[in-house]
C-alpha cells in the first residue's frame with residue numbers, strides 16, 4: 001500500500017479479518033446475491049470461490065480496456081453490467097489504454113456499441129498522452145516524425161503538431177503494423193539529427209486470442225537501437241502514471257476516492273500505484289507472471305464481484 005490510501009472497508013486478501021466484521025462490511029453485496037465465501041464459510045478455513053470486494057467510499061474508477069471491459073471485439077458481460085451499476089450509483093468512470101492505434105473517439109464509440117455510454121473525453125489513449133507531453137514540452141508547436149498509426153498522427157495534429165517523415169523536434173513511436181526497414185532508417189536519422197524519442201508505451205508484446213503479436217515497445221526498441229540510444233528519452237504509457245493522472249484530472253475525483261482497475265500487474269497495477277491510487281486486478285484478461293514481484297491491493301475474478309459507491 002502506498003501513500004494516500006483510502007480507509008477501505010476491508011481487505012479481502014487478508015485471512016485475518018473477523019468473519020462477522022467482514023460480513024457487515026459486505027452486506028450490500030450479500031443483498032445483491034453475491035457469492036461471498038463459496039462453500040467454505042467456516043472459521044479458520046480460507047474462503048473458496050469468488051470473493052466480493054466492497055469499496056463504498058470510491059467515487060471514481062480508472063479502468064484499462066482490453067482484458068477488463070472487453071476481449072478484442074467481444075464485451076465481457078459482467079464488466080458491462082458492473083460498470084453500468086457503478087455509474088447508476090454516481091461513480092464516475094474513465095478509461096486508459098496503451099493502445100495508440102485508435103483515437104479516444106474510436107474507443108468511446110466501441111464502448112457505446114457495447115452498451116456503456118462513453119464520450120471521447122472519458123478515454124485517454126497513450127497517443128493522447130504523447131500529444132500532451134509534446135504540447136507541454138513545445139508549447140509553441142512542434143514538428144513530429146511519427147512511426148505509428150493514422151490515429152496517432154491525427155491525435156498529434158489535433159494538438160497543433162506538424163507531422164513529418166523527416167527531421168523533427170520529436171520522433172513519436174507507437175504500434176505500426178506497416179513498420180519496415182525504411183521507416184526504421186528514417187526515424188533513426190531524425191533522432192541522430194537531434195529529435196527527442198518518445199514512445200507511446202513499452203509493451204513489447206500485445207495479447208491476441210491464441211498468442212501475441214509484437215507491440216509498440218518492440219518497434220520502439222528497434223528505433224532506439226538504430227539511433228544508437230540505449231533507451232527512448234521518454235515513454236508515456238503505463239506503467240508510467242501519465243495516463244492515469246490525465247484520466248483522474250478529467251474525472252475530478254480525489255486520489256483517495258479513485259481506484260485503478262486492470263488485468264496486468266506490470267502495466268495497469270503499476271501505473272495505478274505510481275499515480276498513488278488503490279489498485280484492483282481483475283482476472284478476465286492476460287495471465288500474469290506468477291513471479292511478478294508486486295500484487296494489487298485487491299483481486300477479483302470478475303467485475304461482478306466489485307461493489308463501488310453503494311452498488
Ligand SMILES: [Mg+2]
Pocket residue numbers: 064065066067068262263264285
Ligand atoms: Mg489489459
